[in-house]
Amino acid sequence: MWQTDTGMNALEFTILVAIGSMVAGLLGALTGLGGGVVLVPLLTILFKADIRYAIGASLVSVIATSSGAAAAYVKEGFSNIRIGMFLEIATTLGALCGAFLATVVPTRFLGMIFGLVLLYSAYLSHKPRPRTERNLPPDPLATKLKMNGSFPSEEGGMRAYNVQNVPGGFSLMFGAGALSGLLGIGSGAVKVLAMDQAMKIPFKVSTTTSNFMIGVTAAASAGFYLSRGYIDPGLAMPVMLGVLAGSLLGARILVKAQTRVLRLIFSVVIAFLGVQMIYKGITGTI
Amino acid sequence: MPRNWSDQNIEDVVGNLLRAGVTLSATVVFGGGLVYLIGHGRAAVDYRLFRGEPPELRSLSGILHNAFSRHGLGIIQLGLVLLILTPVARVAFSIWAFAAERDRMYVMFTGIVLVILLYSLLGSGSAF
Numbered sequence: 001m002w003q004t005d006t007g008m009n010a011l012e013f014t015i016l017v018a019i020g021s022m023v024a025g026l027l028g029a030l031t032g033l034g035g036g037v038v039l040v041p042l043l044t045i046l047f048k049a050d051i052r053y054a055i056g057a058s059l060v061s062v063i064a065t066s067s068g069a070a071a072a073y074v075k076e077g078f079s080n081i082r083i084g085m086f087l088e089i090a091t092t093l094g095a096l097c098g099a100f101l102a103t104v105v106p107t108r109f110l111g112m113i114f115g116l117v118l119l120y121s122a123y124l125s126h127k128p129r130p131r132t133e134r135n136l137p138p139d140p141l142a143t144k145l146k147m148n149g150s151f152p153s154e155e156g157g158m159r160a161y162n163v164q165n166v167p168g169g170f171s172l173m174f175g176a177g178a179l180s181g182l183l184g185i186g187s188g189a190v191k192v193l194a195m196d197q198a199m200k201i202p203f204k205v206s207t208t209t210s211n212f213m214i215g216v217t218a219a220a221s222a223g224f225y226l227s228r229g230y231i232d233p234g235l236a237m238p239v240m241l242g243v244l245a246g247s248l249l250g251a252r253i254l255v256k257a258q259t260r261v262l263r264l265i266f267s268v269v270i271a272f273l274g275v276q277m278i279y280k281g282i283t284g285t286i
Numbered sequence: 287m288p289r290n291w292s293d294q295n296i297e298d299v300v301g302n303l304l305r306a307g308v309t310l311s312a313t314v315v316f317g318g319g320l321v322y323l324i325g326h327g328r329a330a331v332d333y334r335l336f337r338g339e340p341p342e343l344r345s346l347s348g349i350l351h352n353a354f355s356r357h358g359l360g361i362i363q364l365g366l367v368l369l370i371l372t373p374v375a376r377v378a379f380s381i382w383a384f385a386a387e388r389d390r391m392y393v394m395f396t397g398i399v400l401v402i403l404l405y406s407l408l409g410s411g412s413a414f
Contacts, residue, residue: 011327048333063373064311085392092402099406215376219406236315
């Protein structure tokens, strides 16, 4: 059934890929881990697509879901547009470098790097998050860049924050962009790490600003992929529409779902896929 | 005009812009998908071997020509171009918004991001 060279025609293939992508988008939205990270393994392992086609299709779906989600987030007043815009210089440069690397790195290495990133995301989703320190003194560079802000806090009222370590955050963001361009993922986890841990930006502001940045980062590498012929319309169509539908559905049922159990199951799936990708990379069957 | 008020307004416009871009591109991709499947639904597909897309599906002029000849794959690709252009439009709008706030430093930062984005689309091959 999964051998696309025999049996499956375009219609069957499209429907199955759309269903698989929708489940990935739904789980990604419900667990907050993002659907992009399971899409490439799904397309390469289950649907036997070349990893470069899979990365191209995944990038396109990352733009769709992040733009859809960002539209909702920016209105809530959590995301900081100035922080996002400044750091996008780093993520887009990184994305271009990553996309370029993807065109020269052998596919088996892409598979292995992808596997390692999957294992790390699975680990990261269970590591307790150290609390961001509050009431830090203003940092001269962050102040000069007008990054300090405030957001509606859980206790009510506005809570002010002072951004720290801009060079550290900027460097991490370059890395996040490079991973995104190399593997076709949103790399939201690394972006949040850069803002929340390195720059001491409140978690809620970090996650929403990260979401805001993912689309622009992915657009930088998607343009490169498209002009290089790495984006196949027949594959990208069901992937993009499926993931978008799944993530929109996920955002609607988010409040009712038992996300803790789901997060656990999803991270086990991610770890399993990570091992598979590494194995396939080593044996050269990717 | 207090800064927070205008920042909130910018965020509203950005939110609507993103939503409109995604809706438009998803509609075009869906339409193209229908045309493609009606015409080629029974054809065999194989993505195991990487060949790369032909020039008419990777350059903007080729994609436009293909889409307006009502070829399904060309229409899908046009929808994907619109999707890629959505964040680019957001960045372009932000330049205008920062200029309206007379924030020269952020006009410059946003300009750098726009140049990088346009380079990726225009400079890296035969896209346009």
